[in-house]
Amino acid sequence: MSEALRQKNSGVTAGRQPWWITAALGSCVIAISYGLARYAYGLFVPQFALSFRIDGTGLGILGAMSTLGYALGLLAAPRTSMWSARGTLIGVCGLASAGMLLMSVSPNVVVFGAGLLFAGGSAGLTSPGLAQLVSDTIRPAIREQVQTWANAGTGWGWAVSAFTPMLVFGWRGVWLCFAVLALGMMVVGILAFPRGRPERREESETGAPVRTGWRPGMTAMLVNSVLLGLTSAPYLNFSRQAVREAGLSMPMSVWFWFCMGAAGLAGGLAGKAAQRYGLARANVGIWMLWAACIGMLAFPRLGAVAALSSATLFGAAFMALSGLCILWGARLYPNLAARGVTFSYLGLAFGQTVGSAAAGVLADFTNFSVVFAVTGLVSLLSWYQLIEPFGPPPPEAVPGDQAALPASTDRDGTAV
Template sequence: MVTGTEGKTGRWWPTAAVGAGVIALCYGFARYAYGLFVPRFSETFGLTTVAVGVLGGLSTAGYGLGLLGSPRTSAWSARGTVLLAGAAATAGLALMAVAPNVAVFGAGIVIAGGSAGLVSPGVAQLIGETAGRRVRARAQTWANTGTGLGLAASAFTPLLLLGWPAIWAAFAVLGAALTLIAWRTLPRTDPAEVVTGSAHGVLPLVLNSVLIGVTSAPYWTFSSSRLTESGLSPVAATWCWFTIGVAGLLGGSAGRVAERVGLRAANLATWTLAAAGIAVLALPDPGLPGALVSGALFGCTYMALTGLCILWASRVFPTRPARGVTWSFLGLGIGQTAASPLAGATASAIGLAAVFGLTGLVALIAWSQVHPRAAPPEHRGVRRLRR
């Protein structure tokens, strides 16, 4: 059992690595893989476009329920919350695999979506309780890259010559294995002795998260359509999705960068690269090289920005990181929910290329964080720590 500051001086990477694995399961397979298989689901259950949207909404609803419940479960046990997330992902995927009708399939989607809402706050809280102050930022951002790992691992599964129930069953088996590994390896903790502080900076954190949601939703929803529109094949588009996931692993370096240059500078630099990556798809003919560059920039900066949000949340709520991450990711979800239909309506009026150009410009709103009131808090304990 990890207790006190002495318990936080050991190796941080096993907890971060296992946390990343469970995040990969909950996001890459249990939440985001749904979109890759929509044509197959539609064929099996005879879904209309409206029904597809309803099922996607169920996933978002489950995600929201998981987020709302995560602060309470994390206060009870951060380790237990991560294990609950893994079990929910496994159960949801298994239920979808054996679903005899769309109602059971929808129930599985809700359970699987809930796992994603639980896992990030749980992992953030566990790392906050076990990682030393010197390495906590690195541990948080590297664990967060599990989403990219899951995206990369699931990218090519639609090309497999198997029925989707068999693929979903394999996802469930993998989920059971990862949850067992987490049960065997994640540390048990007592409440962590971390620095205290007020939560007066929660509004800028939420606004930053909403901006991430607003600028990422068009990419998640319409980037494949934009690439197809520009002449790329479905296989090329799959490679771009894979690139998003692989490049997302580089987002783990954001914690180290934030330690060196400060959270505000790291956040602003990342936002600038994100705007550039999104805007590449506004080019009349980005081609495969441009698409790959765009995917790499988007994947890396999306994982970095969400990782930096976790650091930001941990500084606003130093003793309860899970609460801060819940606020942040709720803002992210609100931004994505609002932006997807807005981007679709705008695309019908002015085209997808213009949508990506405008989205890139919107991302530059983050430069308002040069003002101290809109900026993330910097770490005030570093100097004391190094004495």
């Protein structure tokens, strides 16, 4: 048997790599940009407040810097991904490294805020860039699996960071280590990310221009994304404080965060579920688990088993639902996946901004039990997706927008 035939039978073509390597590399980038650069900020809020002598208002402004960077990254992502999806992901690692390095050595809160801006920007660039890379280099039949497995990287980024606030060398040393990890991933990306890029990205297969603006189905997708942002923000911002007030110890609250991250890896199964049951049914089914795990925190006397179960369900559901947001956007824009994901994630960012503020106000007037009870009930609005006109489109539903891949693909789904 010739070498070329052996490679074909094993699912690998010379000069290319199996689909799961692309998924693993994407997962690592997401773990760094989301799990560390964007979401680990919340773990260190007490240390930041002490180091820079700032109050709750100052901490809120710093959090807004991360969100601003995230929004700017999302707005830039379609253009950078059009130019080079591979280059965008490599740049993500460099930007995350620069931002976290600035944070670790910052002499004052202004420099620290600039670091947060860069770190948040890296997360904004990531999901659209990865969606475009998958669209460019993976055959349609397995793109959704690749995308959701990669998206689960946020979960293990959370898990890795969970215990770092307890390390003896302080938050500056921890964030310096995060910056080094991001720099290392940039080197790996330069060496390993696939170079596939279609010759036509703004034309359909008939040669007609692809519509890049508003499309039918966009409103339903944005409602889903905003709803996810609204209902995830209270949990991400206040769940650890809520379980502490419910009687859990500090070490147990750290395990709470760890379970949330570790379970996020199960979110990679969402792509398979969407293929088997349809995106609408899979989405609504996961939303029901989501509503249940949030509602569990509404009980004022929450035991350790119930708290850890809630965190586990939340982590898996959040990774799954955010992954399905990506699939929904990519289905609306098969040729321009980065654009569809940008629209979807802008809705998510808007929802998280509003949801965080609303949850804080509600908690001031009532308590966390009421916050999580209301949030769980709001999650039930997701049933609207089962009404056909308001649900996500089936795969490859937009005429003339079949993704432009190279001439053939190998058996493992990688473009050749």
